[in-house]
Amino acid sequence: MDNICERTTCTATQSSVRFGLSADKVIDGNIKQNYRNCSHTEMRKSVAWVMVDFQKAIKLKNVVIYYRNEGHWKPYRFRQYRLEVSNSSGTQQWIQCYKDNTDYPAVPSSIQNISCEQITRFLRVISTYDAPEDDGSPDYLVGYALLEICEIQAYGCNVGFYGPNCTSCEGCENCDIVLMSTIYRLKSIVTCSPNCENLQCNGNGHCTRGCNQGYWGDKCQNNCSSSCSTTVCNRPNGICNSCSDGYFGELCENICSLKCLRLKCNKDTGYCSTGCAPGYYGNYCNSTCGNCNTTTCDRLNGSCKDCSSSYYGVKCDQNCSKNCLNLECRQIDGYCSNGCKNGFFGFFCNMQCSGKCIQNNCSQNGTCVNGCKTHWSGKRCDRCDFSHYGSECSKECSVNCIKQTCHNITGFCTYGCYNGFYSENCEKKCSASCLSNCNRHSGECDGKCPVGKFGNYCDKMCNQNCKYGCNKNNGLCDFGCIDGKFGPDCLQTCSIGCISGCRQIDGSCTCEAGWQGHQCDECSQTHYGQRCDQLCSPICLNGTCFSNNGSCKEGCNINLYNAKRIQDMNQISKSCSSKDIYSALYGVLTILFLSIFLNIFLIVRNFKKSLLKKQTPIIGICKSYQNSAGYANTTLDDKEEGNIYYQELGEFSQPSFGDSIEGKAGYEELNKNNQPSDYDELH
Template identity: 40%
Template sequence: MAIVGRMMSYSGKTKKRLLIIDKTFCLENTLPPSFPLLHCCSRPECRGISHKRSLNLSRKNGTVVSQSSTYQVALPVRRAIDGNKGQTYEECSHTALGQSIAWFQVDLGGEYSLKSVTIYYRNETNWPPYRFRQFYLDVSNGSAGSTITLTSQRKRCYKDNITAPATPPAVIDIPCKETARYVIVETTYDAPEDNILKETGPVLEICEIEVYGCSVGRYGESCSPCQGCSTCDIISGACPCSDTCVNAACNPSNGYCTEGCITEYWGNTCKSQCSQHCIGNMCEQGNGTCTNDCAEFRYGYTCEHQCSPQCSPRTCDRVTGACSDCNAGYHGLFCNITCSPYCKSGTCDAHNGHCIGGCKANWTGNLCDKCGVYFFGPNCSNACSVYCKGNLCNNVTGSCTDGCEIGYYKDKCKWTCNPGCKNGCNKNSGSCDNGCIDGKYGNECYDVCSVGCISNCERMTGNCMCKRGWQGEKCRECSPTFYGPSCEEECSPHCYNGTCYVNNGSCIDGCTRDYTGDKCTQGLYETSPEDHGTAIGAGVGTSIFVVIVVVVGVVTLRLRRKRNDSSKAQKDERKESKITYEKERTNANRQDHSLPGKDHSLPDSHVHLGKRPENLETQEIGLYEIMDSGNEDSKTYENDANAKSVTPVTNTSNDASEENGNVYLVINESQLNSSHYDELHVQN
């Protein structure tokens, strides 16, 4: 192994012999530990060259660097861990001038086993590292910026003692085998060269800092796990002897104490302390079990547990912690379970928790932790539905366990089946699974069979056999020849086509010949019963008045003949322009084509409108002839300019006259000329 040495000049006056390792050697070899301080590649041509060693913790994720102050924004602290090992002004971090102290800190984020620290300080032509004199390197678990961290809490790995005009090396590798979180470079040195420049105060100009080491419990170049101890030498992996080993004697390969532990300690390395609850702080060195008994109210192998405060008395088994008895209201092995709040007496057996004196109302069970058979809910305050079979329900949900009484359904049997269901309904859906009672139909038997059904109707459709007078699949309509709310009344046999309206029995197509009225029950020439009675009475006196009747008849006949002769000429004139109107067959329900409230049908007859006499004045009357006719199929009429729609008189007894078997109605002139009637109707 060739090590090349030469003389180097510092500050131009003092020369110091330093070992400079060949560039190739730095690339291929690890620095030999026999050299406490070797400076490799300090020359500009060697920058960026690194030698093999442990992990550089400065560049890991989570590492944070800081400094006491910053000279310029362009020279931030992060320059010291950017991986650039250049040592010119612009490649370095720089604390401010005029301060009483300057420090630079690497925070690793947690404790690490450290091996060494390498610092690259500013070094340029005519600017040697004179400000680097008398710096010191500390490690600590407290931050340099914390006001509560004392210098005495630090461990010092290095202190530079060089005085002016000499300068320390610009690249320095410092061994530091410690376990710590913070690495601190600090100085209070005020360089005399700065006084010449009229600049005062300590200054740090760190260009790059590398902290080498491993996680705690690892060692070596590849950070392998320590063998046989939790911590070991960072380089060799040897376990350190604990000062709690008797005579500080241990196996160097694993750190196990060879002569045992001092009092109050146990374990292979004697680093574990006996429990403070062991009487006399004495314990087995192999497992830490208390040698003597435990302190009061304690139990466990190392007396680490506390007896339950509900033990009575306040003692328990040394190993298990079991209580011999419990305070009132508690039970269980450790008296840590409260008696049920529903125990009637508030107390229970200390071993099994059974309530003493039974349970409060609505609760049951040995522990009084369940609802009674007829109650449910979190407080057992809800009663099962009275419609649950046997009043039994789930003591949590209230669902009926054995189903519902007939007539109710759903899980709590609170829904009522339709009363039309036969023998109740489906427990879940409410449908009538057993069919419907007589007179009901449908899935849930809500629908009612028609009163027109002879007997019960079909379950799903409601169809049935109909009674007399009813029709349709469900027998909900009257037959055409029946009417009334119950379709029990038959239409008049004198209704034309035999049909009538279901609401009142009025004939739909009018009456047959010789009958009239809404229901066609009145004959045109029928004599009333009162007239028959009168006729019988009159017959008794016929013999008395026979002479008078004969005389009156003769006189009446003569007068009628005289009147007929005088009107014959007028009658012939009217017949020349008569128009034959066929009577429209109507009934009581077609009142929209006739005058309100009147029956204007005149079966099997024709109306003849005679020509208005020329001698009638505006208010005088005209005569209109009604004649029998057997021609029911006639649909024609003769057109006449004088034909008008007319309104019948309201009193035919006063305004109608009979001549030669013909009946005449008296019509006003204003009625004759009226144009707002569409048809001619004549009142019987």
């Protein structure tokens, strides 16, 4: 079974041609579905059709139709098409094989495969459908149909043949194209119905060429509906090909809306196809137009070209604002185009003029025409003048505001405060200690403080020891201290040992005689006393002594000590009797002997123990001598920090002679072996 449209004898025509896209394109074998490969009927036509002529009757099996379908272009114009066949192009005897029932907004498939088992010479695709998508364009007016068919393929065999390979019917007058079942009776005579076209029928009486106009059925025994246009209907089922004006439906049994223009409506849907009577709109023209200036409105959405006075909107169904001057407004959006009544303003004149306008008169944008009442300003008199604030503009801006100008609601000084004042309303005074002005918000002094004061508000006094004032932020003496003071805040006093003042940073200075140290705050090695103004004893070894009491640090110089004692004894002998001299001499010799003995004992002991590394000073004796000679008013039990020699002597397993000089108790400790002591003999 082949595509009969591919035969060279096959031709095609169409109802009209647009852009040169003729019917030849539907049988050229090209199934591409873009615009340039498709036929195209002309616009502004109420009927569109494309017809194929096979040049002779053939047994048709099925038809494949390719309709235009590009990415953005859907086959919406293909809705409700009909596929019809006939053996005569010049008559109205078209048999409907198929009717599409797709409704807006759905679209049919762009490729249709339709079963149509008929013996026919002519095949056509026909449409009277008016696509709503085209109604908004000036090129596509209401009530017109279009077809854009790219290819038609008709599959079947020549008459007398059947099956996929078009096999001969083998002597049958006719046979089914698929099953080869005979459709006549041998040697039987059948009288055809007078309603059969050309009185031709088969052995069963079925009309083989179709029915005469006005009849339908296998034997053309049924009358078509009287509402069918020209009383033509589909042979198999009696469905009208088209309806008379005022009717719709398959059998044209339904009456179109009385509001349809000229009572015409779509056969299948009943939609008014030629428009609506004045004052109505909608598919069935059953909706009433709004307050249009004319009696007509858009057929589909009811929009008006122009509105009656005092109405606006697409359908003129909204009232203009009652405050519009003369109740007139713009149709598209309701804008009061002639202005507003007195006392109102705005797009819809629905806002009242400010009560602060003189005579309550303002323009449509709200500007007060005659100016503002006292203390009010602005185009709409909706804010206070520069020197007043508050909800009623009854409060006066502070006189401390620069230019006496403030915010119209809060009273905040717009340009700041005059010198000496701060806060939002400039009501607070700056500190009296501020040299210049103060911060607008916090009141802290700007710039430097007066000499002698510091702090954010310059209300704190610098330390009186500061020289030339102090640091504003922390009160430290950045410019130095007065004489005799040092430290970052000048609270520390220079040492009395300084010759003339000291450095502020660390208290260092040049020392007076008898003083030493970084800050001259300790006695030198050769001086002692509260003011370090007393020299150590010349008998002290190396001339050094402790600073608090003058006792020798390193012990006594023995030679100087003995010479001094002898000198003292000679002085005593001049003023004493011989007995006294002998007694004194005896005592001196005894002490000398004991001193030598003690020194020897200690040297041996230290050597054995290896505890002392320096020469052991005979401190006790040196101090005893000082007491008797008047060099220092001290005793042997004085303990000076750093005098390690007393401590070292105390580490021996037995007490030394020096430990016992202070009193008799010490000698008793030495005489535990019942030996007489020198102390007993002297006393």
